[in-house]
Amino acid sequence: MKISLNWLRDFVTWDWTPEELAHRLTMAGLNVESVTPYVREFPGVVVARVTDCRRHPDADKLSLCTVDDGAGEPLQVVCGAANVQAGQDVLLARVGAVLPGDLRIRKSKIRGVESHGMICSAAELQLAQQSEGILVLEGAPAPGTAADELIGCRDTVLDIEVTPNRPDWLSHFGVAREVAAISGHLLDGPALWSPPKTGGDRPDFPVEIADFADCPRYTAHVARGVKIGPSPRWLQDRLLAVGARPINNVVDVTNYVMLELGQPLHAFDLKKLSGNRLSVRRGKPGTRLLTLDGVDRELTADDLLIADAAGPVALAGVIGGADSQVDVNTVEILLESAYFDPGAVRRGARRHQLSTEASYRFERGADWDAVEDAAHRALHLLQELAAARIDPTVVDRQNPDRREPAPLTIRVAQANRLLGTELSMSEMLAYLQSIGLKSQPVGRSGGRQGGDGKFMVTVPSFRRDLHEEVDLIEEIARMHGFDNIADGAAFRGGAGVRRRPQDELAETARGYLAAVGYSEIVTSSFMERADLDRLGLTAADPRREMLAVRNPHSGSETLLRTTLVPSLLRIARHNVNADRELPFRLFQLNKAFLPGGRRPAEVRHEDERRLPQETWTLQAAVVGRGDRVLGDADAGLLEIKGLVEALSAQLRLPLTLVPQDVESYLQPGCQWEIRDERGAAAGSAGLVARKVLRDMDLDAPVALCEVELGNLDLAPAAPRFTPFVRFPAAKRDLSLLVPDGVGYDRVQEVVREAAGPLLQSCVLFDVYRGSGLGEGRAAFGIRLKFQSAKGSLQGKAVDAAVDAVTAALARTLNVELRG
Amino acid sequence: MQETLERLRAEGRALIGDADSEQAIEQVRVALFGRKGSLTALLRGLRELPDAERPAAGAALNELKQELEAALELKTEGLRSAGDTAAGAGADLSLPGTPPAPAGSLHPLPAIVREVCDIFHGMGFSVADGPDVELDWYNFTALNFPDDHPARDSQDTFYIDDKLLLRTQTSPVQVRYMEQHRPPLAIVAPGRVYRNEAADASHAAEFFQIEGLCVDKDVTLADLKTTVREFLRLLYGADCTIRFRPHFFPFTEPSVEVDMRCFACGGQGCGVCGRTGWIEIMGAGMVHPNVFAAAGYERDAYTGFAFGLGIDRIAMLRYGIDDIRLLYENDLRFLHQFRGVR
């Protein structure tokens, strides 16, 4: 809401600079977002008198004028306007003047005659869109008077953020009320039309209100003999200063009064209304209304309308109809000022996707008492500015069942309890008094607490946001000043607290992954439907069922992700395309949303059962590692396996990797299912399939792992110490010739079984394939470590164990010793 | 005897003096003190001396032995440190260090979440959370947003259907937590929130907030001020200047907005603060009685305060990030600048 300080001064004064005023308003809850000057000045333009005017010797349409600009020497000025005459008072732009639009006036020669300035038209001064001839002044001050004194404007405009609970601040008078409260100065009201005593109700123009719930009050006044024309300069300036566009005096007055008092008004051209009657009712399906913005709108039974005998003439509280609008030929006006139900206006405005200054205010709640005041204010201005004659009889239809809200009771002790203050009742009363709330103590009088320590507050019609005691306590705090409330004792939560296991685990995982080279990403909760196919999810995959947003802003489908994989691949692609050095490593700890997965035992709201299961998933990926290690194994694949094993240790989550094809988007034969302690599936790891990479447009190999944290026991038992063997260990390296098709897991299994209890570890340190080994074989280098808890091992015992190992390998796996 | 000793002393000293490696020292040691060493032989010969000479000769011999041993020890030390010098000689200390495997990085948003939670943890607040997909009831109705009220406009909402939506704020956790717990309670609840609007440099459709809630018998607005001030002191340092000004949130009454003096211009007004000299950093207020009622508490039994702050904004201010979209683009050139951020 833009507030003109010139306008504000009509109602109240203050003793501060604009910046100080802005600060004080901000600290009272009217957040001033900017303080900007509004200046319209005409440097070098002065009042001048045309003392002589004759035809230009060489041009029929030009006049040669002599003007007195108050400086002493008569000036010769060439003028092209038809209406220039000797004896006129005009506005002269002297040589050196700069007119709006950066037009600089220079001494010139026009058809051989020197011209020392320019006599201005209203259009050249941007006082009007267009004008005929020069601007001739009536009753002008002495020549030489600066034009600024007549048509200049210097104002300061505050841009105020108005919260939705304070419709009263959507007006200059409402803000003035606040300024009066904080400055201590008196508040003046605007000049109003006073209805004559002979007036009274108007029977010849019935207004029928179908439902008082939609429209509890409707007033209409008739103004006749209206002369449509431009508004005076001061009014135009005020509208322009606060960002409104002047149109004509009648429309301007309705806008002006809305900006002044907060009550939206609507002026109908009375002659365009048929039947001398109006009704306020809901729309009939199939009917239409062409509104002022040129849109032909289809109406429904939910729309609240103003209708005449022929049909709809306005969308109540939102916008008027084009067919009944005021135009240059209008002479009789029906001025509407009403109270429309906030919900009814809001629903209409939303359905038609239209937010107007009027609907914005009605939605937030109009001021019942201002309905009449605003009409009277507008009628006063129409009399003054459009020569209107006001009919003495008026329409004022009101809901007969309307009740004033009951006064609110406020407890002094409760206010101090909530605020942490020690305010007395009289201080509280004074604060409420200052913002226009009348209050009085309840019960026994006297004492610091004022009898029962309670008082009653009558809520005026402009503060219907005050519903209950706590609303009044806020007003007291606001007027007291939040900065004047002393800080309390440092608050502590009380009982000691510990981190939750899931938070501990998340921190450990994040810290570990970052330390070993993985960069954390935060990705969107949304995914595309096409991602399902890109990942090749089967028709039965539960991840195909996604929750969709009903009203996406982009217009395109907006779906909640059921898997984090597409988001990770997208970020990988972004970085590959941005030419990041390969390989790089990413991880994320984010949520996926699985509809129907949630099964709460007990719910307060039945809809709770429809919420999706939100699963925290930890995902990590190596992007761009395609090199081969240990013979021909893919390095990315083994790195991601190693990462899962390391995470399992670091997070103390007993995860195991079981070779198994579980995910369609991972390469067959190059993936594991990750299982928890009980053997339940907890995730997957593997190489992303080449087709998926192609479909995702990703030009680098990706190995990824994914662990769902939701079902894991995130608070594993503390480790139990087991004594370790202090006797020295004996190591033996073996080079094995292993037939293809025999995996290292089998070799390890046979070794462990055959070696007996002395074997401490069996580690693979090399895999070699190549000529010299013979077809279909690989060389595995393994290192066996033997140790006994009873003492140093004798060579014989170790030899026996190694012999048993080689024999078992040869027998069961056809594995030979190399060399 | 005396002669023999003097000869041995001279020989031993010469041998020790000539030894130029630890190996040579070892040979000298054997030559002197070994089983067949010259000194050992003399010691053995002591037995054959007359009783009267034996003590004096023994003492002299022992003295020589200690002397030579000390000389040997000294020589060994000398050789060892000489070796150190030789090995280190000529090292170019300006060569670049060999780095460990390159580290990854933590994303600034979860890092700030952790930091804020940590501060409140130290002030006695537990951590709680709630679902991203929420019931309209928890996100709006229970928080005292009337149906069909413009207060809902400020939060353009992604609706799933009439009853389900993506939460527009972390505030629904207030009611969910109070349904399950009785006061005294103090929690913070971080999480992702959603707004149905087009993204630009300062708005994202998804961003992060942290909610705070503290309820007990007589919690006051003064307590709220203290807690907020203490938190901001811990987050931004002792020299941050803040102010509390009245504002409106449906679920708190009174409601306040907390501003911090612009760190970029010191309050003069600049682009960072929109020329106001102040930066809005959090919203807060006293829990509205209707919210207590929605959670199943008696309206008057407790008082409490709640607050909410935007994580993205803290991250942007702290790290000088001028476009919120950078936080969600996840470009490694961005992410790697936060290496070492915890």
Ligand SMILES: [Zn+2]
């Ligand atoms: Zn600044």
